[in-house]
Amino acid sequence: MAPADLPQALNLSTSANWNQTEEDWRRILHLADCFCTELDGQIVASASAMIYGNRDLAWIGMVLTLPAYRGRGLASTLVQAALDHCSDVYCVKLDATDLGAPVYRKYGFEDECVVERWSRQPSSTSCSTELTDGGEPILDLDRAAFGADRTALLASFPNICSTGDGFAMHRPGRQSAQFGPCVSETEESARLLAGWATARNSSNPLIWDLFESHPKARQLAHELRFTPARRLLRMSLGGKNVAEDPSLIYALTGFEWG
Numbered sequence: 001m002a003p004a005d006l007p008q009a010l011n012l013s014t015s016a017n018w019n020q021t022e023e024d025w026r027r028i029l030h031l032a033d034c035f036c037t038e039l040d041g042q043i044v045a046s047a048s049a050m051i052y053g054n055r056d057l058a059w060i061g062m063v064l065t066l067p068a069y070r071g072r073g074l075a076s077t078l079v080q081a082a083l084d085h086c087s088d089v090y091c092v093k094l095d096a097t098d099l100g101a102p103v104y105r106k107y108g109f110e111d112e113c114v115v116e117r118w119s120r121q122p123s124s125t126s127c128s129t130e131l132t133d134g135g136e137p138i139l140d141l142d143r144a145a146f147g148a149d150r151t152a153l154l155a156s157f158p159n160i161c162s163t164g165d166g167f168a169m170h171r172p173g174r175q176s177a178q179f180g181p182c183v184s185e186t187e188e189s190a191r192l193l194a195g196w197a198t199a200r201n202s203s204n205p206l207i208w209d210l211f212e213s214h215p216k217a218r219q220l221a222h223e224l225r226f227t228p229a230r231r232l233l234r235m236s237l238g239g240k241n242v243a244e245d246p247s248l249i250y251a252l253t254g255f256e257w258g
Ligand SMILES: CC(C)(COP(=O)(O)OP(=O)(O)OC[C@H]1O[C@@H](n2cnc3c(N)ncnc32)[C@H](O)[C@@H]1OP(=O)(O)O)[C@@H](O)C(=O)NCCC(=O)NCCS
Pocket: 016, 045, 063, 064, 065, 066, 069, 070, 071, 072, 073, 074, 075, 076, 077, 095, 096, 097, 098, 099, 100, 101, 102, 103, 106
């Protein structure tokens, strides 16, 4: 897929009611490798592969087929192309929807854990925050949390907030803004960062992706009046994993990035 394909790429994700903007697709095309199928003069299916660190971890995302073209093996072919591209990467992972999981099982992906999307409607009561925009991602902490270096991805996000103990991003989306990633050594810092994102976002719905198995993140989301909206399945190829510490991850970056 090339930059000229951006409008058609956006059509793919919008057709599935996903939240990506054209800017998100621009980031995907810039940082990841993206494969597509063209039929009848249009792009009808896609898959992306983001390779982190020193080829330690690859993330498969944006697996999409336009509704009229489903069931013909297009997603399978593109997932295979993405996997061929990552054949020398130690660990390959993804977050699967109910529709995607059967495709990935065929290629040897195994269930790892449940990830949840929580969402918060805009509130008439404004939220306050002690924090202001700015700062830098804490790269050592992020690497320990995520299990691979993702400096380039973190640098591509526009709105960051950093405390001494953690950092978070707040990003625009097609329908909802998104809180994440949020990586923090302490619950208190994560609470401040989530408050920052919520206060920054008084007029749009806000989404927050988190691990179902992270009770502190779920509790914070609950306190800030987020409610569970979707569940996806984190899967890894052949059950291989990197040395990660999910307890430090209060918000995931998004299903297409991990
Ligand atoms: C998931 C999706 C990409 C599949 O696209 P597709 O081009 O229809 O997939 P394929 O034709 O390659 O099907 C792949 C396999 O999964 C199976 N499959 C596909 N959809 C299925 C379903 N709803 N239930 C059970 N199996 C299903 C097919 O039978 C096929 O298996 P087979 O080769 O053994 O017959 C498509 O449904 C889609 O875009 N959904 C919305 C977005 C989404 O959820 N993407 C996945 C993100 S993780």
